[in-house]
Amino acid sequence: MVTMNLGDIATAIGIPEIAVRLILTLFAAQPLAIVYRRLVVDRRASPYVHHAYFTLTGLALSYFCYGIAVVNSLVTICSTYVLIRLAAALNRPTLAPAAVFLFSMGYLLVGYYFSSTDSYDINWTTPQCVLTLKLISIAYDWSDGRAHVDEHVDDDLQKRPIGDLPSLAEMYGYGYHFGSFQTGPPFPFKRYRMFTSRRGKFGVDIPSPGRLPERQLLKGILSLGIHSIFMIYVNSQTLQSEPFISLPMPLGYLLCGLFGFVFATKYASIWLLMDAANVWSGMSYDTDKEKHGSVTWDSMTNILPYNLLFGTNMMTLIPSINIHTNQFVLHYIYKRLRFLNSKTLSQLGVMMFLSIWHGFHDGYFVAFFLCELPFVSAERHMMETFSPYFQSSPVLRYTAAFIGFTEKWIVWGYGLLVFQLLHTERVMPMWRNLYYLPHIICPIIWVMGSPMKRAVRKLWPLRSGGGGGNKGDETNGMVKKRQ
Template sequence: MGGWTQALADNLGGTEAGLKLILGQLAGYPILLLYRKLLSNKDPNLQHVYFTLTGLFLGYWVIGPCVTHGIYAIIFTYLLLVIAGGSFLSVVVSFVFHITYLLTGYWFTAGEDYDISWTMPQCVLCLRLIGLTVDVYDGFQQKLNKKSLTPEQEKNCLVEIPSIIEMLSHSFFIGGYFVGPQFSMKKFKSFATPDYHRTLPSSPSRFGFRRLLIGIAYLLGHVIGSQFYPEDWPDQLEFAATSYPAKLIGLMFWVKIILAKYVSIWLMAEGVCVVSGLSYVGKDEAGVPDWTGCRNVKLRRLETASQFGHYIEAFNINTNGWAAYYVYKRLKFLNNKLISQVATLVFLAIWHGWYIGYYLTFVNEFIVMKFESEFFKIWTQSSKVTKWRHHPSFQTLTSIFGWLYVHFFLAHCFLPFPLKTAHRILKAYGSLYFVHLIFYLGWPVWAVPLKQYLHYSRGPKAQGGGGDEKAKRRTSSKDDNQNQKNDIAAPAPTKQE
């Protein structure tokens, strides 16, 4: 550490680790443009060597010698697959090993303030290697019974154990190494072949650089906004001294400024995957190439969200897809959606680390999604709402009020995540009089007069009571299989995953 990067970070008012992360991610653009120009039509093994070496070099430059932790995890997984790949035991051992390794890393690197360390790419690698083990297991199950897998599992399963160079390449591919996104080994192996690139309908560079520019805009918004509302603002004396109305309004700006950091780095990483060609998922109904296979955020849905369900659908969607596919759906044998959702959220909370703030964020999310599920059941079955829908301003007004509702309570639900520790969280919540808990946990009380006012009935859903909205959500959710939500509440923002 030190040198020109430290001097530049000081001048910009940031940290050297953060600057190196951004520069390391940006380096992926020329690296993969060079790859497409010179190597995309070469032997797959040569391509895998290129991805491995470039990823290792940039990883070492960003996080130093600790890049070896990723190598250890990959070698362990490779040996596990060679010895027991395809067995249920291999899945259990892989899961326990990678989660334990990650949690141990969190324990030794933890601090009250967020810091970029080797655990950041390791949390991405943890999911990737667990997913790889499951895909091999599915492939071996398919050999035993061709009808045992779902179409989604057939798309991702591996009937052969990948080579060590393929695993290193898959893990250190610079488009997904630092902050994601997740993509299956089967998709990646197909990508690293000359045939794949010959079938691309056009150059992806324009779309990729557009995502980069949007990401830079979000980053600038975060940097400038943080001068007024820093990440630890709810823990500062200035926050405690601020009037209550100013706190509530200021938090609406604060949360957008903080989340812009995650959006920006995800967009930069997505752009790298797009430029490489990896994100191609075919053509849409109009015959236009679709480059959104590695998308981790839906910007239009995110910025116009009028329900928390919209926000969850649009934010960190790639990790949501991983959790839905590898955890939630694997718990189908429990025959209970609620238990599967809770188990998946607990897994994601553990994956984030030890801090109670992560767990409280997921508790908040569960409470909010439970509330919205019950509220919209009343709303869509209200005879009074059915009449309101015929008014020309209904959609506009409900969208405005919904947007205000989401962005008012978003900060309160997200607040534990950046503050992390119990004493900081309780101090901030105390100064806010726990307004979000009063609202959401008080729902059973104020739901009674609301039902009476809206003329709620338990009969069939009122005409027009949400069908259009669901259709819109299905349309806007058209993604690569790995980006599907699949009825699970989504995780909170990860440590740049």
Template structure:
């Protein structure tokens, strides 16, 4: 193990610009998954037990030995068995709630232990908490899916819940194969048990060339983003905080540009890891969904990130929906809709803003206990709500929606819409970087200092939006302007 650590440190210093050696270990572990995926795919689909065993053993080798997280493997193995016992012995709504609480409390212990260790050493370390976060998503979603499959009121389930419902607790070997699926074990993407079952039981050898092409396309994309990260790894939020005298004197525009540049470099690291892991999952067969009636291969979208949607999205919502998709899906279907399920028309419903804030708090809890995480997610909840208010009130002025004008657009309206989209893209990227800074800095003091360089632009803008759009005279003028825009669109 010591020899591997020395090798990763040498690679970091020689070829990767001095980035942390544990990041190199993650990359090597994921690249090893590509070789293992070629073997996994060749195991016959009528031998699912062999695939489960291979997946578990591969995760132990790749994560426990190559990446040096043997303690993490033990933690996750013990946690897996404890969760499985809860699933087998509890019934009704109590089961998914108990699984959620047990998994989150166990992960909280790991987060606190890591945070205390880093406070003493002063060094940010990559430990097994990342894999445990993926584990929590899998077991809590599985618990909900088992509960959905056993409910008598299946008509009240959403389409997503009916599609992924599981009628009974899976066997122990299948459960461990799902939890320890080796290409996604360390960094995701997370997916439902129903998706794993389709992958294990569908023979993907007939589309081997397509899987290989799709997988290595993701690998090439991840290597491009790795080059961006290594080349500009010195452009960070921490670098801005450390040069306090310089950035405190600079203008808002210059600091905003540097903030967005640092945000891009930080996202490049995530793109590298997620795209590399996504490719390994595809190579193993995840995402192939058999053939349709015409004999054409069907594919599921298992991406954890849509880079184009994040970097070129024209609204904050589009950017957020394209980022960390597996976590967004989990938060939506296994947190948000569990707290505020769809209700019949006319019935009372929980406040959308309140449930959104609760969901963001669960997301922050899931990430850990650094104060920066809570700054990011609480501010993110408020920024998302403010963005919805802006879109609801301003978009009808730019894109009138009337029956007579549906699909019609004058040259002037097209130009206004282009400006609207450009401003939305610019503000969205700035908001992402503004919110991402506390997440990467982790502590409140440097985060607030960096926000001060940017004149607390986002919190003040959110406050201004909530105040302005709740003034009666502003609401009245907006309604009048919307009506005029609709009339002009029909002329």
């Protein structure tokens, strides 16, 4: 009898064994969610049963992937609990966020230092970076709850502060929650607490989500299949190969767009699978007050595939992917930098945090500071100037949409090259062959943006009521929140 282990299977399909293990844990989350819903949620079990289920299943999945390295997450969760308790004992709640931030980020960076290589790594730091965001958010939410003591009795989940100290059981359950531990999303602790204790809007019997989790699961499998096929032809090796580097410039940019699409399908598959598990478990359940209490299931959604695929500019693409991490940096980084009195400095602070959070490779810093920030800024300048004119006829609207759609994928893929390859020297031959056009065009737009806008307004005055900028981006068509 011929037997094959995971290593043999990984070798046969051409991917690392650790990647196979990670994918299997994402699929394992589906039956775990169904069992959790039937045996724990629907039976209104004690909160401690919820915490124990999440802790034990999360530990098992983590051990399956990373072995004894699971001790790192055990240590950081317990240490965060001790730091918050110490701040409470000293009656200095504002110490908790600073202490937990420094400890969690320091632990993660030490882990990067000792475990990272010159390629994209999947190891214990992969879930640890998500856990870091979760632990930082708990410390801030508790500190904010102490500063505004009335917030903790508010059932509105849009308000994150918590009034009571988290228990160690809660923190382990939240940290190892199988629908978010491995790859995110880093959802608010208050949602976890209220769901497991069945308080507020979770006090009712959670309704059935119908066929929604099956649809999300099928979308995730489809995205994974598309990614697996295209990765055979568009991967780190082919991007650095001589045939690609020597491509004519137009074909090089088209391949950048294809790479951006392939990159997106990887994360779409991961987060759609997680979304299916979270809907199945009931954790995604919410009610939309603006729609008279109608049930929604998008509270744990971390990617909007329709927006991502068909949005017509980078300003619709970026908010459509890794949604909860974007919300984290908005709430816990950007807004905490108000004392700088400068949106620009706050944005730079966000870019610095995201770069360091991803690791020490210089490609991360280049991707955030020299690609995402300038590219989005230049695009915004252009849209503020020309977007009102695109609304004057359907032909112009569709033309603008096509141009924006093409630009989005090409420029995003161009910037992602350095993010994927990790080091600037690896991407320079490709960018050189592409004549650095995005990096050259952006400063020109910044310098000429205001004079160009005044000249355009003077030559083609806007008619009364003829539009007013790009708020909401009229050219991208209305996209749905839940696809």
